[in-house]
Amino acid sequence: MEGRKPLGEALKEFDEFRKGKSDGKVFIYPLNHHTERTGFCPCQVGEGGVLRLILWQARYVIGAVALLLPWSSVKVSLFRALGARIGRNVYISSNVWIDPTLPELLTIEDNVLVGAGARIALHELCIDKYVAGRVIIREGANIGGFSLIAPGVEIGRRGSVAGGAVVARDVPPGATVGGNPARILKPRTREPEPQG
Numbered sequence: 001m002e003g004r005k006p007l008g009e010a011l012k013e014f015d016e017f018r019k020g021k022s023d024g025k026v027f028i029y030p031l032n033h034h035t036e037r038t039g040f041c042p043c044q045v046g047e048g049g050v051l052r053l054i055l056w057q058a059r060y061v062i063g064a065v066a067l068l069l070p071w072s073s074v075k076v077s078l079f080r081a082l083g084a085r086i087g088r089n090v091y092i093s094s095n096v097w098i099d100p101t102l103p104e105l106l107t108i109e110d111n112v113l114v115g116a117g118a119r120i121a122l123h124e125l126c127i128d129k130y131v132a133g134r135v136i137i138r139e140g141a142n143i144g145g146f147s148l149i150a151p152g153v154e155i156g157r158r159g160s161v162a163g164g165a166v167v168a169r170d171v172p173p174g175a176t177v178g179g180n181p182a183r184i185l186k187p188r189t190r191e192p193e194p195q196g
């Protein structure tokens with residue numbers, strides 16, 4: 001495909017991105033069609049071969065199984081072990097789905113509630129591109145039940161996501177968003193407390 005880096009080079013860039021060694025909230029690899037092999041998804045054998053595939057799949061299974069457990073503290077610990085940065089006093093409710101493919105792209109700061117059935121996507125396969133994106137949920141935010149947070153989205157400090165919202169854009173600090181696509185319902189629900 002014209003203008004696209006060779007897979008080996010792109011995989012190296014991708015590894016640096018997911019390890020936090022490169023800037024930017026999203027990594028994009030152009031595709032002709034979503035069924036084209038990317039080498040980035042664990043469902044496909046890329047340049048890293050079968051061993052890489054097995055390691056990815058094992059990590060995926062641990063994450064997926066962790067999310068079935070009823071205990072928030074266990075889910076938090078297991079996701080930390082898989083590479084997610086999760087702060088103190090974070091509650092992950094029941095039936096929450098966190099993309100187990102790339103847990104290292106997730107940051108949840110202190111005092112966050114992730115409501116029941118919320119879904120946090122960290123990658124997506126579109127018709128013309130593969131996208132992986134960091135999701136950052138800042139201190140004191142509230143993620144409403146059954147909402148969907150898209151890859152690359154940052155929820156600002158003490159931001160609030162309504163139940164069932166589909167959040168594809170950043171949420172400003174203190175704002176409440178809702179709907180699909182999520183729009184600002186209240187610009188500032190609560191005054192964010194001063195930093196530090």
Ligand SMILES: CC(C)(COP(=O)(O)OP(=O)(O)OC[C@H]1O[C@@H](n2cnc3c(N)ncnc32)[C@H](O)[C@@H]1OP(=O)(O)O)[C@@H](O)C(=O)NCCC(=O)NCCS
Nearest residue numbers: 093114115116143144145160161162163164176178179185
């Ligand atoms: C969005 C939310 C925070 C708003 O609560 P609130 O501050 O009390 O605001 P109100 O109920 O006065 O609603 C404000 C506006 O948002 C709208 N709204 C409320 N909930 C909404 C939702 N889920 N989706 C879209 N719009 C919503 C209301 O219709 C109202 O619109 P209007 O001003 O045009 O009439 C709350 O409804 C919500 O969804 N909280 C998430 C709770 C949750 O899921 N917690 C985790 C449980 S495990």
